Amino acid sequence: MSDPGARPGARWLPGIVIAGLVLAALNLRPAITSLGALLEEVRVGLGMSGTVAGLLTSVPALCFAAFGIAAPRLAKRWGPGAIVCAGMGAIAVGVAVRPFAGGTGGFLAASALALAGIAVSNVLMPVVIKTWFPDRVGSMTGLYSMALALGTSLAAALTVPMTAALGGSWRTGLAVWAALAAVAVLPWLAVARQRRIAAGPATGGPARSAEPSVRITSSPTAWALAVFFGLQATGAYITMGWMPQIFRDAGVSAGTAGVLLAVTMAMGVPLSFVLPRLASRMRHQGPLAVVLGLCGLAGYTGLWLAPAAGAWAWALLMGISNCAFPLALTMIGMRSSSSAGVVKLSAFAQSVGYLISIPGPVLVGTLYQHTGGWGLPIALMAGLMVPQIVVGVLAGRDRRIEDGG
Numbered sequence: 001m002s003d004p005g006a007r008p009g010a011r012w013l014p015g016i017v018i019a020g021l022v023l024a025a026l027n028l029r030p031a032i033t034s035l036g037a038l039l040e041e042v043r044v045g046l047g048m049s050g051t052v053a054g055l056l057t058s059v060p061a062l063c064f065a066a067f068g069i070a071a072p073r074l075a076k077r078w079g080p081g082a083i084v085c086a087g088m089g090a091i092a093v094g095v096a097v098r099p100f101a102g103g104t105g106g107f108l109a110a111s112a113l114a115l116a117g118i119a120v121s122n123v124l125m126p127v128v129i130k131t132w133f134p135d136r137v138g139s140m141t142g143l144y145s146m147a148l149a150l151g152t153s154l155a156a157a158l159t160v161p162m163t164a165a166l167g168g169s170w171r172t173g174l175a176v177w178a179a180l181a182a183v184a185v186l187p188w189l190a191v192a193r194q195r196r197i198a199a200g201p202a203t204g205g206p207a208r209s210a211e212p213s214v215r216i217t218s219s220p221t222a223w224a225l226a227v228f229f230g231l232q233a234t235g236a237y238i239t240m241g242w243m244p245q246i247f248r249d250a251g252v253s254a255g256t257a258g259v260l261l262a263v264t265m266a267m268g269v270p271l272s273f274v275l276p277r278l279a280s281r282m283r284h285q286g287p288l289a290v291v292l293g294l295c296g297l298a299g300y301t302g303l304w305l306a307p308a309a310g311a312w313a314w315a316l317l318m319g320i321s322n323c324a325f326p327l328a329l330t331m332i333g334m335r336s337s338s339s340a341g342v343v344k345l346s347a348f349a350q351s352v353g354y355l356i357s358i359p360g361p362v363l364v365g366t367l368y369q370h371t372g373g374w375g376l377p378i379a380l381m382a383g384l385m386v387p388q389i390v391v392g393v394l395a396g397r398d399r400r401i402e403d404g405g
Helices: 008-026 030-037 039-046 050-056 059-068 071-078 080-100 103-132 137-165 170-175 178-193 220-249 254-266 268-280 286-305 311-321 324-334 339-357 359-371 375-395
Strands: none
Touching: 008 080, 008 103, 008 137, 008 178, 030 039, 030 080, 030 103, 030 137, 030 170, 039 103, 039 170, 050 103, 059 103, 059 339, 071 080, 071 103, 071 339, 080 103, 080 170, 080 178, 103 137, 103 324, 103 339, 137 170, 137 254, 137 268, 137 324, 220 254, 220 286, 220 311, 220 324, 220 339, 220 359, 220 375, 254 268, 254 311, 268 286, 268 311, 268 324, 286 311, 286 324, 286 375, 324 339, 324 375, 359 375
């Protein structure tokens, strides 16, 4: 993939980019899932009200939408590699500082810094893959998605025991994840020094030359992808936030409910690697969207009919359904013919998508509180699978945003 005309050191850059992709992916969720594991301790330690603590669960999606939209402009000015490098630095600083920032305001501000770094990196990962590995979009997206799922699961599983091993302080338990982000800065420093990533490493020429202007908001494909991304994110956040409580209310022990959630999350590790590779070989990814949506429908139906009796089966089905995320990332990389188009599409689909996802978990909690049961909330969850399947089929068509209507 390296440019034959580049200086000798540049021939190693594709390998460094791969290492950077994996390390970046490992850092895109621990700032969130580590906080979830220690949320009660943080709330008590900072004297947060229940309302503010609840707000913390909605802040990530809001920050992803707000900061992600700035990624294309930043990448155009300094290059994707430099912005991802800055994003990893922001994660490291934000995660390290927030437990010691002093008070709720400082904690929220430092969290926002970390989430801003995650947001721009979220948007630019498909762009980096499209730029450096245009013929391996599926396999590289699979590697990235697998590492992201692994980072999510590890932070959820290890934060509490690591906190205990480090003396029991929630501040140390949260701050320790900054070390992983600091390591991720290193490969991106090397990439940022090579301006070829902004100019297109595969050709050695400017990637922006002769590229048609794309009005992203006029593209039906872009809107279908944005809605698909938003609906799958809604399902994922609802699952992470409420699935353990559903099982506990059905008589499952708290420990087993936590393990069931871990199983759901862990399903994403192998499937996130396989699914993008399969999707990239298909002209139409709609059938995959249908299969994932039907798994979600089956899982929610099981949760309604026999939540405790079939708990393990429902957890597995929900884990499969949540793999709509790597499918969405793969389609983002395939729905534009240029790196510049992928930048715009990734920012649009993820920013609009995360905005769409914000009300879902809150609405489920409200319905549960006012009805006193899970019938109506589960019906809502299942109902959202139907439009997700429909827009997934539309987004999966073999079209590019440059094709117009």
